[in-house]
Amino acid sequence: MRRLAKMFWLAIFAVTSVSFVFGASASQNLNLPEGGRDAVVEDDTDPEVTDRVARISFVSGDVKIRRVGSEDWEKAVLNLPLIEGDQIATGDDARVEIQLNSYSHIRLDQNAFLKFSTLKYDGIAVSLSQGTMAVRVTDLEKSGGFFEIDAPNTTVAIQKAGSYRIDAGQSGDQDLRVSVGSGEARVYSADAGFTLKRGRAARIFIDGPNAGEWETLDVARVSDDFDSWSQDRDATIAKRLSNAYYDKYYDQDIYGADDLNGYGDWVHTSNYGYVWQPYNTSISNYADWSPYRYGHWRWLGAYGWTWVNDEPWGWATYHHGRWIYHNGRWVWAPYGYYRQRRSWWSPAMVVINIISTNVYWYPLPYNCHFYGWNHRPRGGGWGGNNNGNGNGNGNGTTRGPWVGPPIRVPGGGGSTTGQIDPNAKGGGRLNPGDTPPIGVITVSEDDFGRTAKGGRRAPDFIAKEILTKDPAEISNVRLPDPTERKRPLDREIVATKPRFEPTTKIGAAERQNDKPLDQELRQKRIYGERSPVVIGDRKPVQVQNGEQTDKRPTGAVERQKPVKRDDTTVITREPVYTPQEKPRERQPRPEVVPEYKPPVRQSPKQDPPVYSPPIRQEPRKDPPTRQPPTRNDPPTKSEPKPTDKPSRQPDSDRKKDNR
Numbered sequence: 001m002r003r004l005a006k007m008f009w010l011a012i013f014a015v016t017s018v019s020f021v022f023g024a025s026a027s028q029n030l031n032l033p034e035g036g037r038d039a040v041v042e043d044d045t046d047p048e049v050t051d052r053v054a055r056i057s058f059v060s061g062d063v064k065i066r067r068v069g070s071e072d073w074e075k076a077v078l079n080l081p082l083i084e085g086d087q088i089a090t091g092d093d094a095r096v097e098i099q100l101n102s103y104s105h106i107r108l109d110q111n112a113f114l115k116f117s118t119l120k121y122d123g124i125a126v127s128l129s130q131g132t133m134a135v136r137v138t139d140l141e142k143s144g145g146f147f148e149i150d151a152p153n154t155t156v157a158i159q160k161a162g163s164y165r166i167d168a169g170q171s172g173d174q175d176l177r178v179s180v181g182s183g184e185a186r187v188y189s190a191d192a193g194f195t196l197k198r199g200r201a202a203r204i205f206i207d208g209p210n211a212g213e214w215e216t217l218d219v220a221r222v223s224d225d226f227d228s229w230s231q232d233r234d235a236t237i238a239k240r241l242s243n244a245y246y247d248k249y250y251d252q253d254i255y256g257a258d259d260l261n262g263y264g265d266w267v268h269t270s271n272y273g274y275v276w277q278p279y280n281t282s283i284s285n286y287a288d289w290s291p292y293r294y295g296h297w298r299w300l301g302a303y304g305w306t307w308v309n310d311e312p313w314g315w316a317t318y319h320h321g322r323w324i325y326h327n328g329r330w331v332w333a334p335y336g337y338y339r340q341r342r343s344w345w346s347p348a349m350v351v352i353n354i355i356s357t358n359v360y361w362y363p364l365p366y367n368c369h370f371y372g373w374n375h376r377p378r379g380g381g382w383g384g385n386n387n388g389n390g391n392g393n394g395n396g397t398t399r400g401p402w403v404g405p406p407i408r409v410p411g412g413g414g415s416t417t418g419q420i421d422p423n424a425k426g427g428g429r430l431n432p433g434d435t436p437p438i439g440v441i442t443v444s445e446d447d448f449g450r451t452a453k454g455g456r457r458a459p460d461f462i463a464k465e466i467l468t469k470d471p472a473e474i475s476n477v478r479l480p481d482p483t484e485r486k487r488p489l490d491r492e493i494v495a496t497k498p499r500f501e502p503t504t505k506i507g508a509a510e511r512q513n514d515k516p517l518d519q520e521l522r523q524k525r526i527y528g529e530r531s532p533v534v535i536g537d538r539k540p541v542q543v544q545n546g547e548q549t550d551k552r553p554t555g556a557v558e559r560q561k562p563v564k565r566d567d568t569t570v571i572t573r574e575p576v577y578t579p580q581e582k583p584r585e586r587q588p589r590p591e592v593v594p595e596y597k598p599p600v601r602q603s604p605k606q607d608p609p610v611y612s613p614p615i616r617q618e619p620r621k622d623p624p625t626r627q628p629p630t631r632n633d634p635p636t637k638s639e640p641k642p643t644d645k646p647s648r649q650p651d652s653d654r655k656k657d658n659r
Contacts, residue, residue, distance in 0.1 A: 046341060049302050052119050053345050054082040054100050055256065055315055058233065061094025061110070064495040068301055073495040077452075079315045080308055081347075083301050084119035088112075089498035090131065095226075097233060100124065102241065102255040103138035104147075107233065109226045111170065113500055117150065118514045125150065125516070127506045128168045134230040135164045137183070146516040150507030151176055153206040157518035159184040162198065163234070165227070171500060174207040179219050186518060188508040189214065193525035249274045250316070250334045253343040257316040257334070264313075269326060272333040272366075282313065291323040291330055291363050292350055293441045294454040296493075299482040300347060305449060307348035319345050323363040325436055336366045351471045352479065359448045359479070360458055360466055362440045368471050437463035445480055452492040 056063075056076055063076040068085025076088065082098065090096055090112045098106040104124075108114055112131025118124060123146040126133075130152075137147060140161045147158040151168045154176060158164060162183020168176050178187050179201035186195050189204055191212045196202050201217040244258035249266055264278040283289040292307060295318075300306040309318050317323070320343050321334040334343070350361040351368070440463035441455040458466070488494065508525070509517055 047344050047346060050344055051083055051302055052121050053303075053319075054098050054116070054119065056080045056082065056096060057099040057105070057256070057315075058095070058097035058107075060096070062091030062495075063094050063096045064089045064091070064498055067299065072489075073497055074298070074489070074493050075495045077308065078312065080298070081300055081303075081306055081319075082116065082119075083303070084116050085301070087115045089114075089500070091498070095229065099256065102244075102246065102252060102258065105136045105233070105237070107134040107136075107226075107230050108132070109134075111500070112168075113498070117511060120514055123147070123514070123516055125511065125514075128166055129504075129506055130168050130170050130500060132165065132167045132226055134226065135166075136230070136234055137161045137164075146518065148516055148518065150511075151178075152504050152506060153190050153211075153508065154178070154204055155188045155508040155517055155521060157186045157188070157516065157521075159186060159195075163230075165230075171504075174211075175203055175205045177217070178202050178204065179217075181219055186522065187214075188517075188521040188525050190508060191525065193508075193521060249276070250320075251343055254316050254320045254334060257320075259313045259315060260317075267331070269331075269333075271337065272324070272335070275324075275326065275331040275333045276317070277329055277331040278313075282311075286311075288438070288457065290439050290441070290457075291332075292318065292348065292361060292455075293457075296452040296454070297449045298493075299449065303347040305347065305479050307350070310454065318348065322349055322366050324365060325434060325439065330439075333366070351474070352477050353466050353469070353474045354445070354477050354479075355462065355466075357445050358442050359445055360440055360442045360462070362435055362463075362467070364471070365435060435467055437467065439463075440466055446486055448480060449482060450485060450487060450493070451490040453490075 056078060059076055059078055064073045065076045065080065065082070066073050066087045066089075068083065073089075076096065082088075088096065088098075088108065090108050090110055092110055094110050096108050098108075100106065106114075106126065109132040112133060113129040114131075114133065115127040115129070116124075117127050125146075125148045127150040133149070135147070135149070135158070137158060138161055140147065140158065149156040149158075149164075149166055151166055156164070156166060156178055160183040163181035164183065164185060165179040165181070166176070167179075178185070178196060180196050180198050182198045184195065184197050186193060187202060187204065189206070189212050192214075194202070194214065196216075199219055201219050202214050203217060204214045205211050240258045240261055243261050245266065246252055246257070250257045260276055263282040264276050266274045266276055268274050286294050292309075294311065295307055295309040295314075297305050298308050307318055309315070316334075317332040321332055322336070323330055323332055325331075348361075349364045351364050352359065352361045354360070437460050438457060440458040442458040442462075443455040447453070457463075507517070508521055511517065
């Protein structure tokens, strides 16, 4: 009997051992933590909304924002998220910087007006109605498939990574300027287009007698204080990126994580690999600091209620990953135990509950699904739909398999990509009960989304009661609708309407969809709907009979060949009449009798006589010819020549007269 019992227990032990080994092997092959498939599915489920989001990374002075679909203007603050359709206006002596990702920034000078016409993962298009804007694109592929800027009657299509500046001027100006510090851009006006390369600028006439014309300038001629400020910001960001931990502790999709430099340390945990914990000096300015306490809630289009933090370093930590309470301190883990997808932006990873007239929330732990408490005004789940952009790249296609940064295995035994040591303990699971009561924050329903003041700690007994509930049990919570506020927005949020709103035509052509205008404008404005001439590789010129046999093509576009027509074909054109008209009857032309006009007698034109004095001419006298005498002839006495003067009398005769 004892032998049978012993054999029975040995069999049970063998079956248990086989099951344990098989289960451990299967769990290891599937990379599943403790909790099985459900834990992975809960942490790695793609959100319903994957619209692209930008943020305000620097703000100074009076900067205002109007959300898409709203008529109210709000004050812009640091770390405020922006989505497609939002508009931004800057006042006097104001400047703002907008971060699109880790490699792209937009900066606005004072008295500027900007709108995000398109903000997708595959392209960006902004509309600058007035003012000055600077754009820095370090990697065009990482910033999106295209980047275009619409200005009054002008469109600028960025072709290469670099720095660009657009001076749209103010209302009533007849020209604007486009400068390319580095890179290359194509500029289109109302009826023309040209390419602008690095170190060059162009002045485009948008109104007046010279509308549509342009002239090139030197970039140095448009340098000012705004350029100096932009260059200082570029240097600051470049230094911060050089010390960042992209593709090591966090991936490229968690842009803004480089802000954590200098505010905390990265420490290793057995459950989550490397996590970030803030320095005591980073949170000492906040009394009884805890995550999601110092900040306020704003409404953000499809995302709904969104958390806007006060900490200068908190952008990445409040919209990616989770906050967990580890060894008596709050730390931020960018990922769960396993990562099988890219990092998606979220409005706030919290658990929300409403008791009586107060709203309570605390950081959402890992392995707890994010439920749709953030409904849109017209119903539907959190954020509604995903805007038809598939996995968030805006073109209906997937981004491909995502490979996360490596997580170092404890003990220095190498590293893995997207997974952790399967022999590690704990499995990375946290329950709501692991969150301390000090992490529960509350605010009244009337102040929720209305004021910019931070929340307060919930009473201890209420916090413990909330933490004992399963987040799935309170998933039916619905936050108040922003259109149904009992009180208006606080003065710290509401802003006055800007003095200027766009009235002129923006862009070289009207945008009909989210597609770029570059190729369409290039074909129409530059090529005139004709195919450009493609010049192949140069070959040595071959000459035969004194003529080149392979002539290089000439012209910018191909000319259309004339259509040959048969000369015998007679082309007749029949008159076309509308049904209401009748053909006119041909009327005979009236006979025209020429009017008799007597001829006009014209006297011949005579020139007036010209007087010329007579010329006195004397008869020409020939000199006398002298004949030599001959010997036979007797000498002859020559007669005296007659003279006009009287002959001289002899002296004897004169004496007689004197007597």
